[in-house]
C-alpha cells in the first residue's frame with residue numbers, strides 16, 4: 218500500500234506548502250509549478266522513495282482526505298485573548314498590510330534579542346510570481362519585506378534549513394502551513410525549541426499563480442517589467458508593483474471604477490482559486506500561537522492606515538503582546554469572538570456548509586464515509602455559489618479566454634450577491650413561519 222503524498226497530489230489537494238519536502242529523509246520530494254492550474258505541487262522521485270509515510274504524516278491536506286473536522290469543532294479554535302490593534306510606528310503601520318502587527322512583533326523580538334531571526338518572503342530574482350521563504354537575521358529586512366504576498370509559497374521548505382540552525386526564530390504562514398508545521402514538529406521535536414512563535418494569517422484563500430498575471434494584463438502592465446508584488450501602503454491598501462526600473466505602481470484594493478472592480482473580484486475572490494482552499498477547514502489558524510487578519514468591522518471602515526484583529530492562543534504570545542502594549546509598541550483593545558467572526562463573515566458560510574462543499578468537490582463517497590448522510594442537509598444556495606466558483610475556475614484556466622473573462626466576472630459578482638440575498642430571505646421566511 219502506498220503511504221506517500223501521491224494520494225493528496227492525485228486528489229488535486231496539494232497546495233505546495235513544502236512541509237513534505239522538509240520531512241522526507243531521502244530528499245525524494247521536489248515542489249513544481251503546474252502552470253495551467255497555477256498551483257505549486259509536490260512531486261516524488263519514485264527511485265528514491267522508500268514508502269516510509271513521513272511525508273503523508275505532515276501533510277495538512279491528508280487531514281481533509283482522512284476526514285478531520287474543524288479543530289475543536291469551533292470556527293476560531295482555542296484562544297486566550299482577542300484584540301483589535303495596530304503598530305504605534307506609523308511608517309511601519311502604513312507600509313504593512315493591515316495594522317503592522319506582524320512586522321512590529323518581529324522587530325520587537327529581534328531588537329530585544331528575544332529571537333535570533335525570522336522567516337520572511339521575497340520574490341526570486343527571475344520572476345515576481347515565484348516567491349520563497351528565507352531566514353533573515355537583519356532587522357532592516359522587516360520593513361523591506363512587509364506586506365502580504367498573495368501567492369502560493371512553499372513556506373515550509375524552510376524547515377529543512379531551520380532544523381540545522383541554532384537560535385530561536387519566528388515563522389509566519391497560512392493556517393494550513395502552520396498546522397503542517399505542528400505536525401512536522403511532532404516528527405522533529407528538537408525544532409520546537411527553535412520556534413518561539415508560529416504566526417498565522419486569517420485566510421480566505423491563496424489566489425493561484427495566474428491571478429496576478431491576469432490582473433496585470435487587464436491593467437495594461439507588462440509582467441516582464443515587474444520585479445516584486447505585494448499588498449501594502451495604507452489600508453485596505455494597494456496592490457503594489459515594483460518595476461525593474463525602480464518605479465512603483467499602486468492600484469487600490471478598494472477600486473472605484475467598475476472595470477477595476479470586476480478585475481479585482483476575478484483575481485482575488487475565488488475564481489483564480491485553488492481547489493484546496495475551497496475545502497479549507499481552518500481559516501483562523503487554530504494551530505498558531507498568534508493569528509492575525511484585517512479588522513473588517515464598522516468601527517474601522519474609514520481607517521486609511523490599517524487595523525488588525527489578533528487572536529492570542531499561547532501563554533508566550535499573550536505575554537509578548539502585553540509587554541509590547543506596555544512599552545507602547547502596539548495599541549491593543551480587547552475584542553471578542555462575535556466581532557471576529559463578523560469581520561470574516563464569508564468564513565461562517567464555509568464553516569456552516571462544510572459537508573456540502575466536501576460533497577460538491579470530493580464526491581458522495583467522501584460524505585458517506587465521513588459525515589452522517591441522515592443528519593447532513595445540502596444547502597442549495599451554497600451549492601449554486603460553488604457552481605459559480607468552479608465554473609469561473611475552469612474558465613480562468615484557459616488563457617485565451619482572459620480578454621472575455623470580464624463578462625463572467627460580472628455574472629459571478631452579481632450572481633453571488635443575489636444568492637446571498639436569496640439565502641438571507643429564505644432564512645427570514647423560515648424563521649417567521651416557525652414562530
Ligand SMILES: Cc1cc2nc3c(=O)[nH]c(=O)nc-3n(C[C@H](O)[C@H](O)[C@H](O)COP(=O)(O)OP(=O)(O)OC[C@H]3O[C@@H](n4cnc5c(N)ncnc54)[C@H](O)[C@@H]3O)c2cc1C
Pocket residue numbers: 312313314315316317318319320321336337338359362363364365366367368370372389390391418419420421422423424509510511512523525561
Ligand atoms: C494568502 C493570504 C490570505 C489572507 N486572507 C485574509 C483574509 O481572508 N482575511 C483577513 O482578515 N486577513 C487575511 N490575510 C492576512 C492579511 O492580509 C495580513 O497579512 C495580516 O493581517 C497581517 O498584517 P500585518 O499588517 O500585521 O502584516 P505585515 O506587518 O505587513 O507583515 C506581513 C509579514 O508576512 C510575511 N508574508 C507576506 N506574505 C506571506 C505569505 N504569503 N506567506 C508567509 N508569509 C508572508 C511578510 O514577509 C511579512 O513579514 C491573508 C494573508 C495571506 C498571506
Ligand code: SF4
Pocket residue numbers: 222225226230231232233234235236237238258259272275276277278279397
Ligand atoms: S505537505 Fe504540502 S506540499 Fe506536501 S503534499 Fe501536502 S500540501 Fe502538498
Ligand code: SF4
Pocket residue numbers: 220221222240241242243244245246261265266267268269270271272273
Ligand atoms: S514516503 Fe518517505 S521516502 Fe517516500 S517521499 Fe514520502 S517521506 Fe520521502
Ligand code: SF4
Pocket residue numbers: 232391392393394420421422423493494495497498499500
Ligand atoms: S484557505 Fe486554507 S488551504 Fe487555502 S491557503 Fe488558506 S489556510 Fe491554506
